[in-house]
Amino acid sequence: xxxxxxxxxxxxxxxxxxxxxxxxxxxxxxxxxxxxxxxxxxxxxxxxxxxxxxxxxxxxxxxxxxxxxxxxxxxxxxxxxxxxxxxxxxxxxxxxxxxxxxxxxxxxxxxxxxxxxxxxxxxxxxxxxxxxxxxxxxxxxxxxxxxxxxxxxxxxxxxxxxxxxxxxxxxxxxxxxxxxxxxxxxxxxxxxxxxxxxxxxxxxxxxxxxxxxx
Numbered sequence: 001x002x003x004x005x006x007x008x009x010x011x012x013x014x015x016x017x018x019x020x021x022x023x024x025x026x027x028x029x030x031x032x033x034x035x036x037x038x039x040x041x042x043x044x045x046x047x048x049x050x051x052x053x054x055x056x057x058x059x060x061x062x063x064x065x066x067x068x069x070x071x072x073x074x075x076x077x078x079x080x081x082x083x084x085x086x087x088x089x090x091x092x093x094x095x096x097x098x099x100x101x102x103x104x105x106x107x108x109x110x111x112x113x114x115x116x117x118x119x120x121x122x123x124x125x126x127x128x129x130x131x132x133x134x135x136x137x138x139x140x141x142x143x144x145x146x147x148x149x150x151x152x153x154x155x156x157x158x159x160x161x162x163x164x165x166x167x168x169x170x171x172x173x174x175x176x177x178x179x180x181x182x183x184x185x186x187x188x189x190x191x192x193x194x195x196x197x198x199x200x201x202x203x204x205x206x207x208x209x210x211x212x213x214x
Contacts, residue, residue, distance in 0.1 A: 027054040028125035030116035032109075032132050033083070035071025036202045036214070038173065041181050042133035044189045045172045047079070053131075056084045058115060061091035062105065064204050071201040078194055086115050109134075109146040110155070113169055117159045120167060127166040130159075135173040135181060149174065 029046060033039045033055035046053040057072045059065050076083050094105065105111075109132050120128035134147035141148055155169040173181055182197055190196055204212040 026125065027052055027123060028120070028128045029053040030119055030128065030130045031055050032112040032116060032130070033057050033072060035068045035075060035200055037178070037197055037200045038133040038135060038181070038202075040071075040075055040195065040197075040200045041185055041189075042131050042172055043075070043079075044185065044193055044195060046131070047193065048189065051129075054084060054119070055081060056086060056112075056116060056119070058086045058088065058112060060088045060105075060111065061094040063094070064201070067201040067203065071199065075195055075199055078199075084119070088115075107146060109151070113155050113159065117163065117167060120159075120165075121163050127168075128163075129168045129170060132169065132171055133173055134171045135178050136175055137177050139171075139174055147171075 029051045031039065031042055031046060031053050033043060034057065043053065043055060055072070055076060057068065059069070062068065072083065088111075112132060113130055116130040120130070132147070132152075138147045139149055145151060152169050152171065156167060159167040159169065176184075185197060202214045203209065204214050
């Protein structure tokens with residue numbers, strides 16, 4: 001959409017991340033983690049590569065947030081990993097526009113990247129990577145989509161300039177379909193990490209009913 005009517009107020013009791021949270025300062029890899037199949041595969045990918053990754057879950061009023069939160073907690077508990085939870089009050093905006101958007105929140109990945117970039121901005125590391133786990137079938141769309149290769153390239157340039165350090169916005173699955181991701185997962189990651197694709201949630205209705213595009 002070209003016009004936004006969003007007004008976000010900062011909570012008066014808000015405590016800045018620099019005061020409350022110490023561990024993000026040494027991370028150079030941020031994973032936008034929803035508890036879905038793709039982002040969980042991305043998490044296992046980073047762990048397999050022995051990257052020091054910070055999973056970030058964002059509660060922005062999405063309809064399926066309860067299912068996401070449950071999956072995120074379950075998976076990270078099994079992996080004994082810390083998470084960062086960010087809450088942004090867009091509930092009314094999301095509920096009003098959800099069906100018009102066919103459950104795809106406009107600019108969602110740009111929002112995710114912006115939050116992750118803020119964390120990297122206060123990190124002591126001289127460079128950083130932000131993973132938004134899109135697969136190759138999602139990246140075939142025209143360049144204005146927020147999962148296209150063009151989007152990742154321009155986001156990397158934008159955030160590197162803004163942060164005055166090298167920031168790479170990327171996906172580990174640009175050359176792989178969802179079926180290929182699952183196949184590799186079952187053969188290599190499931191036994192190694194004890195996480196099954198069935199531990200994830202990928203449904204905008206929270207029910208796994210197979211009706212939505214996810």
